[in-house]
Amino acid sequence: ETEEEKAYRKKVQLPCLLNIAACKLKLGEKKAAIDACNKAIDLDPSSVKAHYRKGSAYADMCLFEEARAAFQRALDLDKGENADAKREL
Numbered sequence: 577e578t579e580e581e582k583a584y585r586k587k588v589q590l591p592c593l594l595n596i597a598a599c600k601l602k603l604g605e606k607k608a609a610i611d612a613c614n615k616a617i618d619l620d621p622s623s624v625k626a627h628y629r630k631g632s633a634y635a636d637m638c639l640f641e642e643a644r645a646a647f648q649r650a651l652d653l654d655k656g657e658n659a660d661a662k663r664e665l
Contacts, residue, residue, distance in 0.1 A: 586619050597629045609633040624654045628661050635664065
């Protein structure tokens with residue numbers, strides 16, 4: 577896979593995976609949301625939305641240590657500007 581192909585795949589797949597995660601969260605399918613977030617993070621480890629949604633799914637599952645780590649990662653990536661992640665912590 578060339579760098580151009582990787583960039584295109586990231587551009588196309590990342591928003592889809594983030595939307596899947598959001599939909600799965602709304603449907604209460606927390607494990608599926610985490611799976612979509614993990615795939616998004618594999619594509620783009622700096623995706624604030626992926627880390628935030630992963631934290632939300634973990635929080636909904638009462639896995640608070642995992643949620644805290646995901647929210648903290650979102651804050652770290654966003655230089656502390658993510659108000660939603662701050663509120664969750």
